[in-house]
Each structure stands twice: as C-alpha cells, then as structure tokens.
Amino acid sequence: MLEFTAPLFLALQQTTGLNFSPFFDEYDLGRLMTGVQTSLLLILCVLAVSLVVGLLGAAAQRSRFWVLRFLVATYIAVFRNTPPVVQLLFFYFGLGAFTPQVDMGGWYEPMISSFGWAVIALGIFGGSYNVEIFRAGIEAVPKATSEATEALAFSPMQTFVHVTMPLALRFSLPALASNLISLAKTTSIAYVIAVPEMTYALSGVWNDRLNVGEMMTLLFVYYIAVVAIISVIMGQLEKRLSVPGLGK
Amino acid sequence: MTNAVSTTRTRSTVPILLGAALLLASLAIAYLATSHIAKGPDDSPLKVLGRWIPFILEGFTLNILMSVLAMILATVSGIGLGFLQISNAVIIRQPARFVTRVFRNSPWLVILFAIMLMVPFEITLPHFGTVMIPGWVKATIGFTLPVMANIAELLRGAVASIPTGQWESAESLAFSRMQTMRHVILPQCIRRMLPGWMNWFALLTLMTPIAAILGVNEALGNTQAAMESAGSSPDLLIPFYLFLMSIFFIFIYPVSVWTKRLERRFAAT
Amino acid sequence: MTTEYTEAWAPDQPIIDIRGLHKSFGTFEVLKGIDLSVHQGEVICIIGPSGSGKSTLIRTINGLTPINKGQIFIEGQLITGPKFDRLALRRRVGMVFQQYNLFPHRTVLDNVMMAPRLVLKEPKAEVRDRARALLAKVRLADKENHYPGELSGGQQQRVAIARSLCMRPDMMLFDEVTAALDPETVKEVLTTIKDLASEGMTCVLVTHEMGFAREIADRVVFTDGGRIVESGPPAQIFGDPQDARTKQFLSQVL
Numbered sequence: 146m147l148e149f150t151a152p153l154f155l156a157l158q159q160t161t162g163l164n165f166s167p168f169f170d171e172y173d174l175g176r177l178m179t180g181v182q183t184s185l186l187l188i189l190c191v192l193a194v195s196l197v198v199g200l201l202g203a204a205a206q207r208s209r210f211w212v213l214r215f216l217v218a219t220y221i222a223v224f225r226n227t228p229p230v231v232q233l234l235f236f237y238f239g240l241g242a243f244t245p246q247v248d249m250g251g252w253y254e255p256m257i258s259s260f261g262w263a264v265i266a267l268g269i270f271g272g273s274y275n276v277e278i279f280r281a282g283i284e285a286v287p288k289a290t291s292e293a294t295e296a297l298a299f300s301p302m303q304t305f306v307h308v309t310m311p312l313a314l315r316f317s318l319p320a321l322a323s324n325l326i327s328l329a330k331t332t333s334i335a336y337v338i339a340v341p342e343m344t345y346a347l348s349g350v351w352n353d354r355l356n357v358g359e360m361m362t363l364l365f366v367y368y369i370a371v372v373a374i375i376s377v378i379m380g381q382l383e384k385r386l387s388v389p390g391l392g393k
Numbered sequence: 394m395t396n397a398v399s400t401t402r403t404r405s406t407v408p409i410l411l412g413a414a415l416l417l418a419s420l421a422i423a424y425l426a427t428s429h430i431a432k433g434p435d436d437s438p439l440k441v442l443g444r445w446i447p448f449i450l451e452g453f454t455l456n457i458l459m460s461v462l463a464m465i466l467a468t469v470s471g472i473g474l475g476f477l478q479i480s481n482a483v484i485i486r487q488p489a490r491f492v493t494r495v496f497r498n499s500p501w502l503v504i505l506f507a508i509m510l511m512v513p514f515e516i517t518l519p520h521f522g523t524v525m526i527p528g529w530v531k532a533t534i535g536f537t538l539p540v541m542a543n544i545a546e547l548l549r550g551a552v553a554s555i556p557t558g559q560w561e562s563a564e565s566l567a568f569s570r571m572q573t574m575r576h577v578i579l580p581q582c583i584r585r586m587l588p589g590w591m592n593w594f595a596l597l598t599l600m601t602p603i604a605a606i607l608g609v610n611e612a613l614g615n616t617q618a619a620m621e622s623a624g625s626s627p628d629l630l631i632p633f634y635l636f637l638m639s640i641f642f643i644f645i646y647p648v649s650v651w652t653k654r655l656e657r658r659f660a661a662t
Numbered sequence: 663m664t665t666e667y668t669e670a671w672a673p674d675q676p677i678i679d680i681r682g683l684h685k686s687f688g689t690f691e692v693l694k695g696i697d698l699s700v701h702q703g704e705v706i707c708i709i710g711p712s713g714s715g716k717s718t719l720i721r722t723i724n725g726l727t728p729i730n731k732g733q734i735f736i737e738g739q740l741i742t743g744p745k746f747d748r749l750a751l752r753r754r755v756g757m758v759f760q761q762y763n764l765f766p767h768r769t770v771l772d773n774v775m776m777a778p779r780l781v782l783k784e785p786k787a788e789v790r791d792r793a794r795a796l797l798a799k800v801r802l803a804d805k806e807n808h809y810p811g812e813l814s815g816g817q818q819q820r821v822a823i824a825r826s827l828c829m830r831p832d833m834m835l836f837d838e839v840t841a842a843l844d845p846e847t848v849k850e851v852l853t854t855i856k857d858l859a860s861e862g863m864t865c866v867l868v869t870h871e872m873g874f875a876r877e878i879a880d881r882v883v884f885t886d887g888g889r890i891v892e893s894g895p896p897a898q899i900f901g902d903p904q905d906a907r908t909k910q911f912l913s914q915v916l
Contacts, residue, residue, distance in 0.1 A: 226645045227638040228599045231613060235634040242627040293763035293822075296724060297777035297829060298752035307780065311767050326498075333500035337606055344502060357510045364503045365495060372498040390811010391766040 147171060164356035165363070173350050180346025181367070187263060187342050188329045188371065194268025195328055199275020206280055217276065224273035229266075230334050236266040237338040263335035271328035278324060282317030283309060315386050322379035326372050333368075343367055438628045442636055445619035449633075452615030453640055455529055459611070460598040463536040467597075468590070470537065471544025478549050481570075489545075496542035501535075501600045508535035509607045529611070532604040540597050547589045551582035584659065591652040595645050602637075612637055671738025677702045677833060677864055678723060683732035685718055692718045694888035696732070700833075700866060705859045707875035707896075708868045710885035711911055716868045719885070720835050723866065724755040737832065753782070756826030757835040760842050762818040764810035764825070770797065771806035774825045782829070789828070796824040800854050816847025820854050833864035840871060852878075872915055876900050884908045 151169035158164050167177035205217045224232065241262055246253040257265070286309050294304040333344045347360040477489035496504065508531050515525045555578050563573040602613035610618070616637050620629045676699035685693040692715040700706050708716045721727040722734060725741060725748050734742045741751050764773050774793040778784045797803050800820035810818050819839055826834060836855065840848045852874050859865050859878055869875055875882055876896045883893040884905075892905045900916075903909045 222646065222649075223638075223642070226595070226599070226642045226649055228602045228613070228641050230600075230602050230605075231634060231637050231641070234613075235631075235638065239630040239634050242630055287761075287763075289759065289761050289763045290765065292726065293759065293765075295726060296752055296757040296759075297825070298749045298781045299777065300749070300781075303780050307776065308765055312765075315767065330498070330500040333502045334603060336502060337603075344500070344506070348506070351510075361503070361507045361511065364506075365499055368500055368503060369495070369498045388767050388811065389809045390813075391809065 147174060163359055164354060165359050166350060166354050166356060167363075173354070176346045176349055177363075179341055180343040183260070183340065183346070184332065184342035184344075184367075185371075187260065187267075187332050187335060187340065190264040191267040191271060191328060191332055192325050194264055195271030195275050195325075198269055198272025199279050202272060202276030203279035203283065206276065207283070221273045221276055224270050229270045229331060230337055232270055233263065233266045233334060233338060237262040259335075259338045259340050263332070263338060263340045267328065267332055267335065271324065271331070274324045274328075275321065278317050278320045279313065281320065282313035282315075285316040286312045315383075315388070315391065318379065318383050318386070322376065322383075325379065326375050329371055329375055330368060438626070438632045441623045441629060442632050445616075445623065445633075446636070448619055449612055449615050449637065450640070452610055452612040453644075455609070455611040456598065456601040456641075457644070459529060459533045459536060459601050459604065460594065463533045463540060463597055464594050466533070466537040467540035467544055467593075471541040472548055474541060474545035475548030475552075478545055479552055493542045493545050496538045497546060499539070501539055502603050502606070504538050505532060505535035505603060505607065508532070508538070528607065528609045529604065532601075532607065532609050535604075536597055536601065540593050543593055544586075544590065547586050547593075548582065551585040552578055554585060555581055588652050588656040588659065591648060591655070595648050595652070598645055598648075599641060602641075612640065671735075673702050675738065676700060676735070677704075677737055678866070679733075679735040679738075680719075680723075681733045681735075683719070683722065683734065684730045685715070685722065685727065686730055692888055693722075693729075696885075696888075696890055698883065698890065698893075700864060702832075702864055703862045704880045705865045705878055706867070706881050706883060707879040708866065708883045708885060709870075709872065709875060709911075710891075714885045715888045716885050717837055720757075720837050720866060720868050723835055724752055724757050726757070749781070753829055754832045755835060756829060756831035756833070757837065758819070758822050758826055758839050760838040762810070762815070762822045762842075764818055764821055766810050769807050769809055770802065770813070770821050773810065773821055774828045777825065778828050793824070793828050796827050797821075799857070800824045801850070814847055815843045816850045819843065819847075819851045823851075823854055823858075827858075833866070834858065836865065836867040836869070838868050838870065840869070870915070872900070872912075884911065886911070 147169065154165045154168040158169075167173040202217050202220065205213045208214055237259060241255060241257065244256050247256050290308055290312070291304055294308055299307070332342065335342055336345045336348070339345060344364060347364055351357045351360040474489055474493060477485050478493060480486045480489070509528070512526065512531050512534070514528075514531075515523050517523050559577055559581070560573060563577045568577065601611060604611055605614035605617065608614070616633050620626075620633050623629055678698070678700040680696055680698040683693055683696040684691070696719060698706075698719075708719065710716050718727055722729050723736070725746075729742055732742070733740055736751060736755065739751075740746065741748075765776065768776065771790070771793055774796060775786075775789050778789045778792070779786065794803065794806065797806055800823055802817060802820055802824070805813060805817065805821075810821065813821065822839075823834075839855075840851055843851065848871070852871065855865065855867070856878055867875070867879075879896050881893060882896045882899040884891050884899060884903075884907075886907050892899065892903065892908045899908065900912065903912060
C-alpha cells in the first residue's frame with residue numbers, strides 16, 4: 146500500500162507542509178493499522194457485552210424477586226450517574242490490582258489485560274443504558290397483546306419469545322442505535338489505561354512527529370466513518386425487521 | 394386527585410431512598426475493602442483518604458465550574474446553531490448541519506485533544522498584551538462543542554415535532570416566520586427540550602474528568618495526585634476511586650431523577 | 663382429586679354454568695352475584711349500560727379475570743378452583759376482543775397458525791390447511807400474506823375470529839367486538855359471527871348492537887349494577903321488558 150500512497154503524501158508534505166506520516170512511513174503506518182484493528186475489535190466487543198448485559202438486566206427487571214430488581218436498579222443508578230472514565234480506572238486499577246497474575250513462562254502478566262478491562266468496564270457502562278432501552282421497548286408492547294396470547298393458551302415463555310420480544314426489539318431499535326453509536330465513541334476513553342486503540346495510537350504518532358492537526362483530522366474522519374457504519378448496519382436491521390403497518 | 398398526588402409522592406421517594414442506600418453501600422464497601430488491610434490507625438487507607446478529601450473536593454469544584462460554564466456556552470451556541478440548521482437558505486443550513494454532524498459524531502476525548510493541542514496556550518490581545526489561557530478554560534471549550542451540537546439537534550428535533558397546524562394557523566394570522574418562531578414555536582419547544590437538555594448537563598459533568606488526561610487539576614487529576622503523594626499504595630485505589638465516584642453520584646443522581654420525572658410528566662400530557 | 667372439581671357432564675347439561683359469582687376491583691364490587699347457565703349451541707347476548715360489569719363477566723369465563731367468590735363450571739369442570747389447568751380451559755374457550763389484538767409482526771396466516779403450532783404442537787401442514795380454510799370462511803383468503811397493519815379494522819377482527827377458531831374451541835366469547843370498528847365494517851364482522859352461530863357454535867357476546875342481538879340471540883341477558891336484572895328470549899326482552907331499568911335502558915339505546 147505504501148508504494149502507492151507514499152509519493153503522493155510526500156509530495157503533499159513538500160508542497161503544503163501537511164504531514165500525514167502514516168501514509169509514507171512504515172512504522173507510523175503500523176501504528177495506525179494496530180490502532181484501527183484494536184479500536185474496531187474493542188468497539189465490537191464492548192457493543193456485544195453491552196447488549197448481553199442489557200438483555201440480562203431487562204430480563205432481571207421483570208423478575209418476581211425484588212432483590213434482583215433492586216440490584217438491577219442499583220446497577221443502573223451507579224453506572225449511569227458516575228463518570229465512565231473513573232469507572233474504567235476503578236476496574237483497571239482498583240479491581241485489576243487484585244486479580245491474579247498468570248505465569249507466561251518466565252514473566253508474569255495480569256490475567257485480564259487492559260483491553261480486557263476496557264471491554265468489561267465499557268460493556269457494563271453501556272449495558273446500563275441498554276437495560277432501560279430494552280425495558281422501554283417491552284413496556285411499549287400493548288398489554289392487550291399479551292391478553293390475546295393468554296386467551297390463546299400461550300405459556301408466559303411462549304408469549305415472551307414469540308410476541309413480546311420480537312415487538313420490543315423493533316420498538317427499541319432507534320434508541321438502541323443511538324446508544325450503540327455513543328458507546329462506540331466512548332471507547333476512545335480506553336486511552337487512559339493505554340489500550341492501543343485509534344486515539345492512543347495516533348497520539349503516539351503526533352507526539353513523535355508533532356503533526357497534531359493532521360492526525361486529529363484522521364481521528365475525526367475515522368470516528369465519523371465508524372458512526373456511519375453503525376448507523377447503516379442499524380438502519381439495515383430496522384429495514385429488515387420493519388413490518389407494514391407497524392410503528393410510525 | 395388526592396390519589397394522583399400520593400402516587401407521585403411515593404414514586405419520588407423511591408429514588409431518594411435508593412440514592413441513600415447506594416451511598417451507604419459504597420461507604421460500607423470502602424470501609425470493608427480497607428479495614429482488613431489497615432496497617433495502623435494513622436495510615437489506614439480511610440485515614441489517608443480523609444486527609445486528602447479537601448484536595449479532591451477542591452478539584453471537584455473545577456468539574457462543576459467547567460460543566461456549568463460549558464453548559465451555558467453550549468446552550469447559547471447550540472440554539473444559534475439549531476436555528477441555522479433550520480434556516481430556509483441552503484447556504485446557511487448545509488454548513489450548520491455539517492458542523493453539527495462533526496461534533497456529534499466525534500468522541501469527547503478527541504474533541505478535547507483537538508482543542509487542548511491546537512489552541513495556543515497564550516494569545517496576544519491588543520490591549521492586554523499576551524494572555525495565558527489556562528488548561529481548564531480550553532477544556533471548557535472542548536466540552537462545549539459536543540454539547541452545542543447536541544443541543545442544536547435537540548432544538549431541530551423539537552421544532553420538527555411541533556405540528557404543522559401551529560405554523561399554518563400562525564401564518565393565517567399573518568405572523569412573520571420570525572414572529573411565529575418566537576411567539577408560537579419556541580415556547581412549545583422549551584418544554585420538549587428540557588429533559589434532553591438536563592440529560593446533556595449530566596452527561597457533560599460525567600465527562601469532565603477526562604480533562605485530567607490533559608493535565609487539568611480537577612477531581613480525577615487531584616485524586617491521582619493524592620494517591621501518588623500518599624505513596625501509591627494499591628490499598629488506596631479502591632477507596633479513593635469509590636469516593637470520587639460517590640461525589641459525582643451525589644451531584645448527578647438528583648439531576649437524573651428530576652430529569653426522569655420531567656420526562657414522565659411530559660410524556661403523560 | 664379431580665373428581666372433587668368435576669361434575670358428571672353430558673351435552674344436555676349447561677356447557678357454561680356460573681353460580682353466585684362475585685368480583686371486586688379493590689373496594690369496588692363489579693359483579694354482585696351472577697348466576698348464568700348456557701347450553702351447548704346457545705347464543706347468548708349480554709347487554710347493559712357501560713360499567714355494568716358485562717365485560718368483566720365474559721372475561722371470567724376463560725379465566726382472564728380471576729374471581730373473588732362463586733363457581734364457574736365449563737363442561738362440568740370447575741375452573742375457578744386452585745388446581746385447574748388454565749391452558750386446558752383456554753383451548754376449549756375461544757375469545758375475541760374489542761381491539762382485535764392481532765400480532766402486528768406476523769402475517770395474517772401466521773397469526774392464525776401460531777397458537778395451534780405452539781400450544782397444541784400440531785403438524786404444520788395440517789394447521790396450515792385448517793388456517794387457510796378458516797380464512798376462506800371469514801372471506802379473507804386473499805389476505806393471508808398481509809400484515810395486520812395493512813388491513814381494515816373489520817378485516818383484522820375477522821382474522822382474530824379465525825385465529826380463535828383455529829384452536830377448535832367448543833365455545834366462543836365475543837367482547838364488544840364491533841365497538842372499535844367503522845360503521846361500514848361492522849356488518850362484515852356480524853355476518854361472520856352469524857354464520858358461526860348458525861353452525862351451532864356456542865357463543866356468548868357482549869354487544870351494543872341491539873338489532874344484531876335481537877336477530878341472533880337465543881337468549882338476551884340484561885345486566886346493570888353488577889347483577890343480572892332480566893333475561894329471556896329477545897322477543898320478550900325487547901318487546902316486553904319487565905324491569906323498569908331494562909325499559910329505561912332500551913328506551914335510550916333503541
């Protein structure tokens with residue numbers, strides 16, 4: 146790739162002074178690629194964890210046991226009302242200090258890497274929003290619909306799987322899309338625990354090359370692209386699941 | 394009537410009780426986490442924390458200052474940007490939408506980096522000579538931009554949600570576009586925007602600790618500095634971070650509860 | 663144990679037998695002692711002012727609304743005892759609601775097929791044939807791949823009837839099924855119910871359509887204030903009401 150871009154971007158630097166080093170310097174390109182890969186993987190994992198946590202939380206909120214409901218309410222209150230960056234530090238430093246080390250044959254590494262902690266902390270953080278979103282979706286399903294399933298002798302489980310869930314998912318999608326987008330952007334704070342994602346990787350480049358403006362532009366373009374990709378995927382999903390005459 | 398009042402009252406006490414319970418729980422956890430590893434009365438982590446609390450709270454006032462200032466700036470500029478977005482002229486509307494889009498789609502940290510690193514740390518003014526711009530002021534600007542874009546979007550959404558009948562009836566009464574906006578549309582928008590606006594204030598406040606990454610001495614920065622001065626013992630991590638989370642919680646939780654109540658009330662009417 | 667809850671039942675005995683039924687919501691007593699029995703093949707129309715408890719009454723018959731006091735027997739089985747299998751009851755008693763309550767994310771055919779497939783675990787091909795036959799019967803064969811949101815209220819209500827019938831119930835309950843419909847679609851739903859009644863299906867209807875009640879009912883039951891005030895053949899109730907409240911109600915609605 147470099148042989149195509151290098152002449153172009155070197156020329157750009159000579160004529161305008163704009164220094165897009167990752168497009169002509171192999172080392173910086175490596176950092177950029179690591180950044181993109183790590184960031185995309187981080188986003189993927191965080192979104193997945195947040196969805197699982199959200200679904201579990203929403204299910205627990207419907208539980209008959211008030212202790213469980215109280216725990217979910219507490220979880221939501223704590224994670225939605227404290228700074229995500231402090232949550233991340235708390236997980237990584239606070240809890241990380243007490244997780245066992247693994248013998249890697251000569252040297253020791255923590256059992257959970259900084260990447261792992263970022264996935265856990267941000268996934269749980271984002272999940273606290275998803276719980277509420279799924280709950281609102283479930284509440285939007287008309288009560289009368291479950292009355293009909295009752296009259297047709299559906300079991301509560303059958304009602305949930307075949308009627309409530311499919312409808313709730315459709316009602317949740319718009320809010321879910323915007324939360325997933327905002328969560329994807331929030332992954333950039335994994336910078337504080339040195340996860341080599343995009344922001345961290347490019348800050349390494351600009352510290353060495355002093356090309357802050359250029360790298361900043363790359364960052365903006367990258368995140369706008371990520372947001373666009375998630376919106377397109379969610380839009381497709383919404384279209385796929387759309388049913389004539391439902392909603393709007 | 395009395396029935397309705399009593400239900401809202403019970404509903405409002407639940408979150409408050411919950412808040413109190415959470416606070417107690419976090420203090421209890423902090424105590425339990427620290428008591429069994431306490432070495433002596435003077436350097437137990439809770440004692441150390443006690444000594445540093447004033448320093449951390451001092452940092453926290455900066456978080457509040459930044460969030461309040463940024464909110465004021467963001468509200469004013471966001472409403473302006475929102476109006477530009479619904480302008481009839483494409484030449485105004487398109488750039489406004491572009492700006493909104495850039496700041497809405499970029500992470501807070503990236504915008505903060507951009508402002509902190511690209512705005513010079515001193516500027517020369519005609520009458521005052523060279524003036525230093527403190528880091529927290531730049532950070533405040535960095536926090537303003539994403540909130541501004543989101544408030545602009547909030548305004549656009551609120552205006553769009555006003556039924557067209559309102560525009561039509563105002564037009565039939567010979568109101569100008571500006572008059573319709575000012576006397577008919579905006580008053581109805583404020584109500585609709587309020588919960589969202591408060592939500593953004595809470596989000597903003599919860600994001601201010603990222604300024605510590607760029608060396609602003611707010612609550613998180615001070616917490617980390619305090620732990621370092623106290624010898625960087627791992628025993629300190631949990632109580633210090635829990636304390637930091639608690640002060641944000643105490644400040645923000647009432648805002649969230651109030652926001653929720655407003656949302657519910659507006660949804661009901 | 664079951665014998666305790668079961669009375670010997672033969673088709674000539676009441677298929678629905680309600681005895682001394684009481685129901686309260688909080689401190690408000692909606693039903694204050696209802697006795698009603700329905701025989702197989704009978705068509706019963708329950709009429710009365712709104713708030714008289716008629717919807718609550720019909721909903722107790724398939725256990726949607728739990729009761730406080732009294733007994734309900736369906737085909738000789740006590741359904742208000744603690745040990746009764748609600749699901750078994752609902753397979754035998756079909757119900758259609760005012761708001762149709764179709765599943766908006768499933769096609770018309772799926773709506774009709776879902777319960778027999780999921781609840782009765784019947785083979786797909788068999789259920790599909792039956793569902794198609796029922797859709798043809800309610801004159802909606804051409805709509806099987808449409809979604810409920812694409813149909814008119816009357817069409818949706820007919821799908822709801824087909825959906826209930828696909829469970830092959832022994833009796834049908836209709837809770838103000840035309841109250842939410844446009845006047846022009848009321849008739850098509852009433853025709854469907856009339857066809858059903860003429861085939862010998864036991865039907866209990868709560869309705870505001872007095873003309874229809876008069877035409878279709880074997881017996882009309884007038885309720886007011888949580889009690890059955892008067893009941894009898896339509897000619898008697900509409901032509902020669904005995905109770906002052908019945909007279910007053912009919913003079914208002916007719």
